[in-house]
Amino acid sequence: MASSSLCCRCSWFRWASGPTPLELSSKTWLFLGLSGLATGASWVCYFWALKIGDASKVAPVDKLSLVLVAVFACAFLDEPCRSSNECSRSEQGKRKNRALS
Known part of the structure; x- marks a missing residue:
């Protein structure tokens, strides 16, 4: 019983901090549906x-x-392409900045 209560509280918190499914635009619903069909x-x-x-x-x-x-994301969507070393150095820098503040 306690786990279902906790689950309800967690789902309420998640929807309370953002739009409810009924508030999503029709374009968003269209892409969600197309994504489901493609999957x-x-x-x-x-x-x-x-x-x-x-x-x-x-x-x-x-x-x-x-x-x-x-x-494809790098080639067609202009996403930044970084090596794993660059990503890990970037994360290490973020951790150092958080530690200093």
């Missing part, structure tokens, strides 16, 4: 590929999709 289609294609192909060849292609997303 479902992706899983159907993945399982179909596993059915007809060798899992040792299908899984690496699936994992490569994360790398392709990062490359």
Whole structure:
């Protein structure tokens, strides 16, 4: 009983600090729906590929999709592309600044 009460309180806090689902724009709902359809289609294609192909060849292609997303984001969306060393140095600098303040 206590866990359900805590869950309700957490969900209330999350919605209290931002817009409720009914307040989202129709454009946001459209993209949420399209995202759901694309995700479902992706899983159907993945399982179909596993059915007809060798899992040792299908899984690496699936994992490569994360790398392709990062490359496309840098190439087409002008996202900053940084190496992992630059990212970790940036995080270390943020931690030092927080420690000093």
